[in-house]
Amino acid sequence: MARPQHKTFDKKKSVAENRKARFDYHIEDTFEAGIALTGTEVKSLRFGEGSIGESYAEIKNGECWLVNSNVPEFSHGNRYNHVPKRPRKLLLHEREIARLQGAVERKGMTLVPLSIYFNSRGRAKVELALAKGKNAADKRHTIKERDWKREQGRILRDHG
Template identity: 50%
Template sequence: MKIVCNNKKAFHDYHIDKTMEAGIILNGAEVKSLRAGKANLQDGYAGIKNGEVYLYNMHISPYTFCTTSAADPLRVRKLLLHRQEIRKLIGKLNEKGVALIPLKIYFIDKGKAKVELGLARGKKLHDKREALKEHQATREMQRALRHNE
């Protein structure tokens, strides 16, 4: 599994309740650009429209060596999920404060691009501060352990 990009900001801004894997429909130049690692998930989110799941605001830079006209880097991309999974998502997304956020994009062994989606609830400011304090405390403990060895 080759990871193309991670959405580190999502773990800072949201509590991730559940994750799932989805396929993504791309054109040829977008696949080559993803293999080069030129994608950004920072402002991306997924939504359901007409019973299908779409990915919005995910930026894939145009492939530099493409001979045809480049597609829009921010175009809406369709995600591939089973019908039962989409039904479950519709039920979850109807709750207040729940969003569907892309967490990472990666290639599986067969060469297909996949997106890991997370059902997320927004964090409050004090939750973000507590998470940063815990992260710093664990870092300091790891440093102390390394220096003692």
């Protein structure tokens, strides 16, 4: 029996993507989580600024936190501006947090943010993945597959 496909999240405006995560990790499962942000953080994200290239998520005291994500200061924020690399709370249900914590503790998996986006209602969301790290051989295989697909496209385009 085929595995059921994940529902795609309603992404209206993508702000930041962690493209390297799909190369460095085997993605097992994805979750959509809200982010607790301050006003200047939201404004900065709406301008398309922010990065999650080096960030990860961790669970502390029954709460999920996005660590090391960079949302630069808002240009017109004056003294009410935020700290750019502060840990941000992710909004998930208790059952989801318990499931994630169990996978991280028992199976040695990692919580990796894949993208930050605004949904159709204008809320900032994070696509969070439960992932297992790839070793060097897996990464080489991924590169080989990607190059072959690119070459296949060229061959079909030229002779098709």
